[in-house]
Amino acid sequence: MTGPLPRGLVVLLGAASAVVVVAGLRAAAWLVAPVLLALVMVIVVSPVHRWLRRRGLPAWLATATLVTAVYGVFLVFTAVVVGSLVRLAALLPGYTERARALRAGAADRLRAWGIGPEQFDALVHSIDPGELASSAAALLGELTAVTTSIVFLLALLLFFSVETGTVGGRLEAVGRARPRVRVALAGFTGKTRRFLVVTTAFGAAVAVLDTIALLWLGIPLPVLWGLLSFVTNYIPNVGFLLGVAPPALLGLLSGGWGTTLSVVGVYVVLNFVLQSLVQPRYVGDAVGLSAVLTFVSLVFWAWVLGPLGALLAVPATLLVMAVLVDVDPRAEWAAALLRTAKSEKGHRS
Incomplete structure (x- = not known):
């Protein structure tokens, strides 16, 4: 009959398992993060579903109201952010000349303080203010890439919201065991x-x-x-x-x-x-x-x-x-x- 494993071995096995789990989470971050976000959002609004049920609404109508509320808040927030980012992308190129002037002023000030003009000049000239325009274009490109994630998150919100009404019964079943x-x-x-x-x-x-x-x-x-x-x-x-x-x-x-x-x-x-x-x-x-x-x-x-x-x-x-x-x-x-x-x-x- 074998005895219990040594405590040091148990610690090492636990640490190795933790490393494997964390590596898996990092590899699946594209899936885990939106799922966790959707879960948290539904947890926040789930009391609304119970309140509507106590008010006498049928389960399907309470769920539909909850889904509409969640979608509404999320879509309004997303629309405001996306619209503002589009305006920012159009605004940034207009500050190119101002950025060049600030760079030149900073270079003059540091040279007046006796701080390595050659090294600083090499540094500031390596920063092209014209990159503001390319950054703005890249920002718009990122918005297109984010669309897929938003659609996936909306689908998760729908499924989690639909399941909200059954969570209480499932927890009761878990609690008995x-x-x-x-x-x-x-x-x-x-x-x-x-x-x-x-x-x-x-x-x-x-x-x-x-x-x-x-x-x-x-x-x-x-x-x-x-x-x-x-x-x-x-x-x-x-x-x-x-x-x-x-x-x-x-x-x-x-x-x-x-x-x-x-x-x-x-x-x-x-x-x-x-x-x-x-x-x-x-x-x-x-x-x-x-x-x-x-x-x-x-x-x-x-x-x-x-x-x-x-x-x-x-x-x-x-x-x-x-x-x-x-x-x-x-x-x-x-x-x-x-x-x-x-x-x-x-x-x-």
């Missing part, structure tokens, strides 16, 4: 919904304030940059940096350094304070993830799934914890390390 699995999945949906509600509330407030400020500063396409602030708000910790770069650069091209500093100042006051200092406290309380785990999950899922992984870092981490930690009573030690102190105290009580 595996009570902890049902509790873990219910915890995942609840925490994901709370995370998205809190993040959406902060993101909407920041987006409105950013749009008003950029409109007042005269930055082109303020609605697009407000939407960018809203989307990057779902990226923990570093979303502020991703949201400020495009309007700050456009402010430099359209109004000079003063406008750029004004844009950065507005974003520091609004986005950095709210997104990086205030919001993480509420998000941590809502989902029970420590700040360190939230940041590590951002880096990890962005590497595994790409840009969508950065947006879905928190829901993806919650799903992994539900499947690997919350369903196993022997993994309570891992949960204690990964949760915030407040959520761990509440979990024990």
Whole structure:
């Protein structure tokens, strides 16, 4: 009779399995990321389906209403973004001369400070402002390539929305056989919904304030940059940096350094304070993830799934914890390390 495997061998086998799974996720990121996005979107709006059913609507009408709502929000958002990007692509070539003037001014200033003129000249001349036009054309080409992904995502949203009405019965069936699995999945949906509600509330407030400020500063396409602030708000910790770069650069091209500093100042006051200092406290309380785990999950899922992984870092981490930690009573030690102190105290009580 053979005894249990040595602990070191178990650890090595687990690590090897994790590497294989992560490699598979990276290879299938084109499929996994849209599926996870569709799942998260349907989790958010699923209470609407239950509310409509309690109001007496038949199941098919409640599902049709849910699908229409999801499609409507997604298509309006996509239309605004695509339309703004088309305008941006047409706008960028007009700043070519302004970019050349800024480059020349920066070169003169650095030469006046005695900073290596030969090396700097070689660097700035290697950057052709005329590439703005080619970048704009490439941007339009990317929009065509994204169309296929959008169609695939819409199909996923349809199928997930149709299945919403049967999720409750399926969870009850799972709960009869595996009570902890049902509790873990219910915890995942609840925490994901709370995370998205809190993040959406902060993101909407920041987006409105950013749009008003950029409109007042005269930055082109303020609605697009407000939407960018809203989307990057779902990226923990570093979303502020991703949201400020495009309007700050456009402010430099359209109004000079003063406008750029004004844009950065507005974003520091609004986005950095709210997104990086205030919001993480509420998000941590809502989902029970420590700040360190939230940041590590951002880096990890962005590497595994790409840009969508950065947006879905928190829901993806919650799903992994539900499947690997919350369903196993022997993994309570891992949960204690990964949760915030407040959520761990509440979990024990």
